[in-house]
Amino acid sequence: MATKIIMPQLGETVVDGTVGEWLIEVGAQVEEFESIVRISTDKVDTEIPAPASGVLLKILIEEGETVDSGVVLGVIGEVGENADKSVSQTTTNGHHKVAQSDAVGIPMRAKQTSGDTGHVTPVVARMIEEHNLDIGQITGTGRHGRIRKKDVLAYLETQKSPETEIAPWEIPASGDLFKPTVNYEDELEATPQPKVSRPQAKPTPVANGVPGELVALSKMRRSIAQHMVESKLHTAPHVTTVMEVDLHHVTQHRAANKEDFAKRGVKLTFTPYFVAACAKALQEAPELNARWTDEGLFLNHVQHIGMAVAIDDGLIVPVIKNAQDYNLAGLARQVNDLAERARNRHLQPSEIQGGTFTITNHGVSGSLLATPIINQPQSAILGVGMIEKRVKVINDAIAIRPCAYLSLTFDHRVADGAAADSFLMRVKQILENWS
Numbered sequence: 001m002a003t004k005i006i007m008p009q010l011g012e013t014v015v016d017g018t019v020g021e022w023l024i025e026v027g028a029q030v031e032e033f034e035s036i037v038r039i040s041t042d043k044v045d046t047e048i049p050a051p052a053s054g055v056l057l058k059i060l061i062e063e064g065e066t067v068d069s070g071v072v073l074g075v076i077g078e079v080g081e082n083a084d085k086s087v088s089q090t091t092t093n094g095h096h097k098v099a100q101s102d103a104v105g106i107p108m109r110a111k112q113t114s115g116d117t118g119h120v121t122p123v124v125a126r127m128i129e130e131h132n133l134d135i136g137q138i139t140g141t142g143r144h145g146r147i148r149k150k151d152v153l154a155y156l157e158t159q160k161s162p163e164t165e166i167a168p169w170e171i172p173a174s175g176d177l178f179k180p181t182v183n184y185e186d187e188l189e190a191t192p193q194p195k196v197s198r199p200q201a202k203p204t205p206v207a208n209g210v211p212g213e214l215v216a217l218s219k220m221r222r223s224i225a226q227h228m229v230e231s232k233l234h235t236a237p238h239v240t241t242v243m244e245v246d247l248h249h250v251t252q253h254r255a256a257n258k259e260d261f262a263k264r265g266v267k268l269t270f271t272p273y274f275v276a277a278c279a280k281a282l283q284e285a286p287e288l289n290a291r292w293t294d295e296g297l298f299l300n301h302v303q304h305i306g307m308a309v310a311i312d313d314g315l316i317v318p319v320i321k322n323a324q325d326y327n328l329a330g331l332a333r334q335v336n337d338l339a340e341r342a343r344n345r346h347l348q349p350s351e352i353q354g355g356t357f358t359i360t361n362h363g364v365s366g367s368l369l370a371t372p373i374i375n376q377p378q379s380a381i382l383g384v385g386m387i388e389k390r391v392k393v394i395n396d397a398i399a400i401r402p403c404a405y406l407s408l409t410f411d412h413r414v415a416d417g418a419a420a421d422s423f424l425m426r427v428k429q430i431l432e433n434w435s
Contacts (some may be wrong), residue, residue: 002077003052005036007061009069017041018066018219019073024142026056030076034149037073040219044316044352045345052076057083125344127152220314231376236292236411240371243424247387247402249434261332271307271339272331274359274384277430279303279323282357285423287415288380289356297414306355306375307335309342317375318342319355363387369405379414382427383407 007017020038024030035047036056054076061073075083124147128135138155140147217225232238250273261268282289282303291298303324306317318338320326326334341347357378362370363386372383385405392401408424415423 002057002075002081002083003054004072005048005051005074005076007039007067007069007071007073008048016066016068019061019063020045021063022059022074023047023146024056024148026059028056028142030054030056031149036076041349044347044349046348047346048073050076055079057081124149124152127156131156218313220316224314227376228373232373235376236374236379237413238371238374238409239412239417239420240407240409241417241420241424242369242405242407243421243428244403245406245428246392246432247404248432250431251402253434261329264329266329266332267336268328268332269335270387271335271359271361272328273431273434274361274382274427275305275307275320275323275331275335276326276328277427278305278357278359278382279326280430281423281426283324284426285415285419287419288410288423290379290414291356291377292379292411292413300356302356304354304356306352306358306378307338308358308360308372309339311343311345316342316347316352317355317358318347318351319353321354358382359384363404370407372407372409374409374411380408380410380420380423382424383409 017039018041020040022037023035030036030050030053032051032053033049036050037048039046039048055078057075057077059074061067061071067073077083127133127149128138133152133155135147138147138151139145140151142148142151247270250270254268254270254273258268286299287297289300289303291300302322304319304321305323306319308315308317318341320331320334320338323331323334338347338351341351355375355378358372358375358381360370360372360381361384362372363384366386368385370383370385372381374381383406385407387402387404389400390403392399392403394401406424406427408420410420
């Protein structure tokens with residue numbers, strides 16, 4: 001019996017999506033839960049796994065088309081089965097659609113791996129990374145030559161020798177998955193400098209004698225622009241306060257513990273320290289963790305801390321839910337996982353929703369100071385500048401310490417300067433007295 005591939009509801013406020021890429025060809029065999037189609041929204045890209053094993057009988061929505069949730073994207077069944085009989089005759093704007101209650105459930109991947117190798121699924125990327133394979137040596141049988149899980153397994157089978165058996169899911173125990181770096185800014189995982197890839201655009205007529213071209217806006221760039229304008233100009237009166245933080249104790253703690261963390265498969269960067277400090281300080285300054293409403297302040301009783309991550313064509317903010325409940329190791333795992341999947345566009349919509357406070361590490365690109373824009377409907381955002389060695393006077397003596405500027409932008413409707421300064425001072429004290 002044929003099974004419909006349904007466009008899922010990708011979050012409470014996401015009602016449609018664009019088919020970015022079909023990962024296998026019509027007529028190709030697919031296993032249940034294997035990624036079959038990539039869906040793009042204005043917030044995230046996500047891969048939809050196959051709801052059943054079988055053959056991809058038909059593609060109903062081509063790449064580049066945007067459709068509502070509930071629309072039938074394609075059909076999986078047995079070889080020779082009639083796909084047209086399996087599709088409901090109920091249509092919306094010419095597309096076959098089923099009620100959400102009648103749709104076959106398509107489970108979303110709850111966990112992705114810490115690395116992607118080329119244009120492949122997360123499972124394939126993990127296998128290639130763990131076995132240190134040359135992706136160019138593997139023949140792909142997927143759509144447009146895409147490498148699938150069974151292609152990697154077949155390649156591994158050919159590499160086996162009588163003396164050495166390769167376990168497909170063997171994880172290196174050495175902790176060498178992460179190579180420590182020296183530069184402070186390289187360790188702020190949340191916002192690496194992205195590789196800029198400009199979309200191709202046809203040359204446009206010269207305006208006023210000035211040569212140039214018009215570059216079309218992506219859905220993500222347009223969404224970011226609208227969100228920032230709404231926040232800065234139409235919603236919240238922005239005020240920014242700045243303090244310098246001495247990270248001597250944090251750097252000492254990190255240097256003493258990062259090897260032990262690496263043995264447990266966790267890369268210890270500076271970002272978890274800032275998240276931990278903010279989570280603690282927000283419990284003591286709840287108005288900075290609040291949301292403005294016309295009826296009053298809604299005080300959030302949990303700290304869902306977002307961290308801005310730069311990607312090729314914009315910025316995305318995955319959220320560490322209940323950050324107050326994690327120790328440093330737990331926060332480090334969350335930071336590594338969310339940042340990596342954000343760059344590889346493997347986040348789920350729920351993972352970028354519900355934030356109550358945001359941190360942006362603009363210092364990774366060399367910026368000393370910034371005045372970030374509040375991520376609505378939150379009330380504050382912390383900017384972390386470049387960490388660099390500076391000359392300080394400590395106990396009337398000259399010392400060289402690693403320092404950074406922290407800038408807190410807050411909604412002046414929610415808090416006044418004294419409350420904001422008190423919060424930022426608490427963050428500073430936690431970091432400077434880290435034990």
